[in-house]
Amino acid sequence: MTRLLVIGGSDAGISAALRARELDPGAEVTVLVADRYPNYSICGIPYFLSGEVASAERLAHRTAADLEATGVRLLLEHRATRVDPVARRVDVLAPGNATLALDYDRLVIGTGADSVRPPLQGLDLPGVFTLRWMADSLAVDEWLRRERSRSAVIIGAGYIGMEMAEALTRRGMRVTVVEVLPQVFSTLDPELGGRVAANLRSHGVEVVTGMRVAGITQAQGRLVVAGDAHFSRDCDLVLVVAGARPASALTATAGLELGPQGAIRVNRRMETGVEGIYAAGDCVETWHRLAQAYTYLPLGTTAHKQGLIAGENALGGNREFAGSLGTQSVKIFDQVAARTGWHDADARAAGHRPLSVDAEVWDHKAYYPGAQKMLIRITGDVETGQLLGAQIVGGYGSEVSKRIDIFAAALFQGLSVRDLEDLDLSYTPPLASPWDPVQMAAQSWLRAWEAPRREYRGRQ
């Protein structure tokens, strides 16, 4: 009977535990959950804070009772403090400062990521919050209610920052988003990020890009966020959402190797370099399918997949992680932005000669009511015609997110841009065109790609 110990009760850890129990109902599976919120959908936090989700409990993918019904043993508010990989034992700090030691045959580490705390003055002032885990979320909610906050400054315009800009606006607050980079959602190219910024502004959000925040102070009961060039905004709440870094503090005791960003090194079987120890999710380096190399790219979808594989392999399976493409989507008000694969800069860094071409296309036949244009940018390789990546910004309801997935499915298989034109995609006037927007964008790319060749042939 295998004793599987899992450190971490979020996406990766729970996926590992459930998969192990599914494959071997005899396995003894224990999950250490650092907080009181096992298997919560932390991606749902903005919708709880906006008021769209009535209670925090609704964010649970599964309840503790559901999890325990599968035979998984949950230890809530139990935090691993040390791993002894030789004795195969983990020291644990339990509620009330009790300590215990748990033996394992196989260990899965899924400790996730922590919020980046940028080097700013004032991060510890009351009313200043980072936002990643449920405890952060409940603290923000309590603050908003107690202080009846009317205005917020959000530092960081990644997807959480933008979702929170919507959430707090929905809550009736005045919101300023401040981003040090020249654009919001910098995982998109500037032209597409610019559309997201314009959309935020059209909903009353102040968006300030290229602005370095110097610090946060308190004055007359309010918070003041100050930055370069006399930038200053006072508000009732500051959210610092400046990215995530791997929570890999435990690893020193376990003797695990870390990559340059501090993430645990694993292979595609989710094995660390230490016998019997697996790791998965936001605390590990991730295999990138295009780069064919490891990188740090924390995403919930990836954590689920890697957790499942770690759980399967810990029980004697032999499965490999197929790799990430960095596929992502985000809904902001009535707009959806999505991306997959590489854009110019990363493609160039990887030795490609990229060509990126934009197409502005209707989401469905323009004669059918409700048609909206979306912007699709395709990046492909000039030498080979290989598809390298895609970005879309369009309307909520325009099937943007599953259109990016058509690109993701094509990238998964290394298709060319021309192959996109050959795909047999579905069509009905209320939902597409005979050439789907994905294919119209591919045709724009192909025209731009072929034109100089045709000209050259013409001159011969």
Next chain:
Amino acid sequence: MTRLLVIGGSDAGISAALRARELDPGAEVTVLVADRYPNYSICGIPYFLSGEVASAERLAHRTAADLEATGVRLLLEHRATRVDPVARRVDVLAPGNATLALDYDRLVIGTGADSVRPPLQGLDLPGVFTLRWMADSLAVDEWLRRERSRSAVIIGAGYIGMEMAEALTRRGMRVTVVEVLPQVFSTLDPELGGRVAANLRSHGVEVVTGMRVAGITQAQGRLVVAGDAHFSRDCDLVLVVAGARPASALTATAGLELGPQGAIRVNRRMETGVEGIYAAGDCVETWHRLAQAYTYLPLGTTAHKQGLIAGENALGGNREFAGSLGTQSVKIFDQVAARTGWHDADARAAGHRPLSVDAEVWDHKAYYPGAQKMLIRITGDVETGQLLGAQIVGGYGSEVSKRIDIFAAALFQGLSVRDLEDLDLSYTPPLASPWDPVQMAAQSWLRAWEAPRREYRGRQ
């Protein structure tokens, strides 16, 4: 200077003409259009007849002026009557019964399909219409207005029949759909087709399946549709939408070979067996990518692709049609049904051992407002785990149509059901789950597939 003559001004013909002009702006491209409606989106007819599209002209993909601006010469109301493949000449009947003869270097035949006229009495009565081309559509519209029709019987519950059931209901009419097969939309399996029928009924449409119509008569100024077992409905309008058959009358004169359903035989380069003659769209046999064989599967998406390839190859190109998967979607009221690839029956006929598994899954995280369940059925091969096909019925707004396209993209490359689980698909709580519905369905299939194997291993 190549003289390209195209017979047919709908999807395939216009695609061929435009591609030829794009590749060679010196080519002399003439299109014979049998009616006055070049490049109309005939898939949009139900939305014109429902009143959602204000005027028939809006259904044009491009106006005649747009087309002529590309350098294509359009001859409206010109009908080809004879092809002489040796002299490379086509006899044409022009308006006013004038005749002319046009010489060509390359000919593309894109004559499309005609409505099937089932062997019924009364098909020629006033108020009884087939519905495929713009003339049909305008005739129906005129009848509805002039007669102030209040009720309709639709014979045939394929996708046009179902779309028209919605269209006429929207127009305030009482609608009965009569289908000879035991289910509506028989391109779906019965369980899924049953959901479509239930949806039609919930919107007030009477749906009668397994009913053979015997004939249509006129009585007291009304039409009476009579069938087996004393079935009888009187109404003001009868639509006969019982399928399409290739419009290949011309072919006898050209000496072209036809397949068993009367469609023109072509190869994947869209060449007929006769030198210099290409054919594309609803009048030809189509290469099926899974079957690796030719079949008759008329769809607008396919017509566009084949037309483009015919136009390109007629100008000296060398491109092959990648093949159809029969991908289709249809919106009926607030529901979308979609399918791609093979289902049990066709998979079995092709020598597979299919397994089909259903999953009922939320379109996005249930905690986010507006979540709806969709039914996804995956068909895979028991021996190899290969994906063979998929069907989905879900809500309009649930990205059903582009989710079927994720399956279509996977089928295109011959992926396994397990590969679906490995795809890096996008996720945000308002639009998906960390495992997309497509992947949850794949996991249901895999569980059903693996369970007996696991049991067997357990017994060893």
